[in-house]
Amino acid sequence: MTNQTPAGELPADRYAVIGHPVEHSQSPFIHAEFARETGQHLVYERLLAPLDAFAATVRTFIEHGARGANVTVPFKLEAHALADRLTARAQAAGAVNTLVFDAQGITGDNTDGVGLVRDIEGPLGVSLAGRRVLLLGAGGASRGAMLPLIEAKPAVLFVANRTAARADELVARFADAAGRHEVRLAGGGWERVPAGFDLVINATAGSLQGDVPPLPEGAFAEGSLAYDMMYGARPTVFMTHALSAGAARAADGLGMLVEQAAEAFAVWRGVRPSTDAVRAALRARLNAKA
Ligand SMILES: NC(=O)c1ccc[n+]([C@@H]2O[C@H](COP(=O)([O-])OP(=O)(O)OC[C@H]3O[C@@H](n4cnc5c(N)ncnc54)[C@H](OP(=O)(O)O)[C@@H]3O)[C@@H](O)[C@H]2O)c1
Structure with a gap:
């Protein structure tokens, strides 16, 4: 972990995305674009942590002057355990995707859920x-999305899952927050899903295998948006299915990826980058690879 700095220049602040695997991560591209646009002097790398050495990798990175990191699969729970302090949204999420290193130690944050809500309420309108x-x-x-979704005050939030007990657990965990924000929160297995939703968010990993959750007739209300957290060069199977089942529009999770990165950048640097150009550039990169 060396950092070359031309004589006379202050060294750039160091950040990285830490994961296993990590070579596919688009985060270095996104943060380099944000840094260029906002004039921030930083470098952002990819760090492949051995599966049994996440904490050691983070500590070595800190010893080499790092200021923060993003955390991706499979280390978000370990990052939660490693942090000396957690933000309220990281506590609620039970997972950490953003680490801040400073004199107080390691702070764990979670920007995934906020990124989802920003993408839906911003670019998707x-x-x-x-x-x-x-x-x-x-x-x-899903767990990371719960608090930001509830804070956006939908009338109804229904959580459905293949394993019904896990949906029930989420509902129980967030019942108080839902009550405070006057959100009707309910959940269960696929068979309990009612009809008539304005927004259907797919946060299952099913799209990877081409699996679409079985939804009842009329699940998509008129004018509804289908949102798949997964993204790719082509519409996901969930997006295609949703459009044929009555959704008016479908979007993938590329915007969420960019918005969660912008939130992490704002946490680290105190300046909020704009996301439109980066979203377009990332889409073009994905399409070029297809
Ligand atoms: N765009 C972004 O920035 C972003 C950020 C985070 C995550 N994501 C995406 O979100 C998705 C979920 O990630 P995660 O971290 O929540 O994964 P996870 O913790 O492993 O949870 C997987 C979920 O998917 C369900 N599932 C798995 N295979 C399924 C199938 N074949 N049919 C129906 N349900 C299935 C599981 O149900 P059971 O409980 O029954 O096993 C569980 O609810 C992934 O596609 C990930 O790439 C995107």
Whole structure:
């Protein structure tokens, strides 16, 4: 971990995305673009941590002057355990995707859920207040999305999952927050999903195998948006299915990726980058690789 600096220049602040695997990560591209646009002097690398040495990798990175890191699969729970302090949204998510290193130690944050809500309410133009929202899946991504979704005050948030007990757990965990924000929160297995949602978010890992959750007739209300957290060069199977089942529009999770990165950048640097150009550039890169 060396950092070359031309004589007379201050060394750049160091950041990285830490994962296993990590070579596919688009984060170095995104943060380099943000740094260029905002004039921030930083370098952002990829760090492949051995599966049994996440904490050691983070500590070595800190010893080499790092200021922060993003954390990706499979280390988000270990990052949660490693942090000396957690933000409220990292506590609620039970997982950490953003680390801040400073004199106080290691702070764990989670920007995934905020990134999701920003993408939906910003570029996609859907205000969540008063809407009926269906969240499919009850894994780490769903849990991270729960508090930001509830804080956006939809009328209804229904969590459905293949393993019904995990959906029930999420509902129980967030019942108080839902009550405070006057959100009707319910959940269960696929068979309990009612009809008529304005927004259906797929946070299952099913798209990877081409699996689409079985939704009832009429799950997609008129004018509804289908959102798949997964993304790729082509529409995901969930997006294609949703459009044929009555959704008016479908979007993938590329915007969420960019928005969660922008939030992490703002946490680290105190300046919020704009995301439109980076989203377009990333889409073009994906399409070029297809
Ligand atoms: N765009 C972004 O920035 C972003 C950020 C985070 C995550 N994601 C995406 O979100 C997805 C979920 O990630 P995660 O971290 O939550 O994963 P996870 O913790 O492993 O949870 C996986 C979830 O998917 C369900 N599932 C898995 N295979 C399924 C299948 N064949 N049919 C139906 N349900 C299935 C699981 O149900 P059971 O409980 O029944 O096993 C569980 O609810 C992934 O595709 C990931 O790439 C995107």
